[in-house]
Amino acid sequence: MSLSFYFKPFIYAFLLTLAITPLMIYFAKKLKFLDIPKDERRVHNKPMPIGGGFGMYLVISFLCLIYLEHDKPLWMLLISSTIIVFSGLYDDKWGLSPKLKFLFQIIAAIFLIIGGVKIEFFTNPFGAEDIFNLINLFSIPITIFWICGITNTINLIDGLDGLAAGISMICAISMFFITENMNHVAVTLLCALVAGSCLGFLPYNFNPAKIFMGDTGALYLGFIISFITIQGVMKQAAILMMFVPVLALGVPVFDTTFAMIRRKLQGKSIVEADKGHLHHRLLAKGLNQRQTVLTLYAISIIFGILANLIADFKSQTGLVISVLIIAIIILIGIYTGMITGKEKK
Template sequence: MKTVLLAALLAFLISLVLTPVVIKNAVRFGLLDIPKDARRVHKKPIPISGGLAMYVAVMAGMVVFLDLTHELIALMIGATLITVCGLIDDKWEMSAKVKLACQLLAAGILVFGGSHIEFFTNPFPFGESVIFLKALAIPVTIFWVVGITNTVNLIDGLDGLAAGVSLISAVSLAVIAYKFEYNSVSVIAALLAGSCLGFLPYNFNPAKIFMGDTGALFLGFMLSYISIEGIMKSAAALTIVVPVLILGVPVFDTTFAMVRRKLSGRGIMQADKGHLHHRLLALGLSQRQTVLILYGISIIFGLLANLVAGVDAQIGLFISLLTVINVVLIGKVSGMFKSKEEL
């Protein structure tokens, strides 16, 4: 536990000190988010690519606290690739196809390094206790990595939102990975949490810098890896449900967005103003109030995930199903399946 806390502290300090340097150089090199459409909440150009500070903090921490195994080197290469792609996108705006290709390549590097979702545990009192994916292991892993990477990117719409939700998710993942005795993974999760905490003073409303795709893609990529290695490789029941709950805010918001766009006849990747944070703002809440509410929801999801990870399989399944049903009902009542024009 001492190592986990020291890792979080080091990443926090590096991110806290380095972010002002990134702000200065972002302005110098023209890395600015200029408000040019109605989806953007800010009114003036803001430095972008703050994710570089978090990237450096996590990479440095891994070198200091962990042995450079084949798997860890693959993680570092994949994370570097996804961060560079995000940086290029922040500067020149990549096409969706090129961004997806970068994400698939980064996910493939993880798989090559040995990170696989090899099985799902069966929580039901019948059938095999473990369902092995076999030939599906690689495509399922790649789908998970790319999916989680993009869910974090999609909620990065308000000052401090993606960084705070990622911080809470990383803490929850660190606790569970430590319980499952995946000590190196808990250190990586702690590094990610510390880097987010160091970045937040500059990113919380009113933001002095945005993380950009540089940060959002990096955070999503790292969270996907941690969830695989820190939870899904355990034989404990409901290992697939636990990371979904931990990442509940971005996962459910993205799912609602895809369903909403499909029902309204739009492309599922077409941006809109129907995300949960947009709905809360439309109710008259301030940016800070909206972000704090979503932090609270993320904390609740994290607590539920820790509860599910530590109880009997059938009880955990009941809690999980009840949670999902309530989330879907709340989403329907609040209009999350309808476009803004239909409300």
């Protein structure tokens, strides 16, 4: 398909989200869906409408029904994403424990697996035709781990106006070009819908924000992106394809991974909030909200370009380069204190 084929769905997603978000602001205020700052981690100082991600969910789901084939994977995606969204809505309004959040994510992941969305096999890049099949005993838990992991990475970086929406848009665009090159029409179209919807939400969410997407939106976007990565690249029989989405989602994946390791090393719960995320550190360096978000957009674009380049390499070359890139990122994480919590002087 030509790129122009995906332009109309992208524009529809953009315009519909642009149109529906003011309604989300109105109803959030009416129904008292408000984020009230309660601790020092919050960067806003007044109650803000929350749950704006519900509009993106409505738009993307509606356009999926129009543009995508009504097959089992689509119906399971719609059912599972609805579970994610309503758990997010409940959390935004009343609060939900981390354990219950994970439970809903696992249930949603199981629905995707029922729809045939799972990581099943990969090739040995250093052996000719060897294919390692992941029998269901391993395939299902690996798939659940991946879905829950990616779902939460977007949620955990949602700490500044426009950050999660912009990063999700950049990730969706990166995956758009990767999946389009692989001729995965349905997944590529979904990438266009996600990117368009995020772009339509940003005018209301970029600093100074008029509404937050909340867990409703952050968990939903993470969940949809996890679906895209599995259906788009991780069903390819090449272990290299495991690294492509990791790089495309570089900012949220590494920031979340480093946060979990850091908290563990400090004797804290891995789900305990702290101010050690990359955006907190950039703010501490003197950048304002807009500068911090734009800096992270730029880093995410670089990761996206790297992911697209890696996807075009031969398996062995791409694998070696991917490992080297990740090793460099880990060293940077150690040096800056992102992993250890202790910054080098």
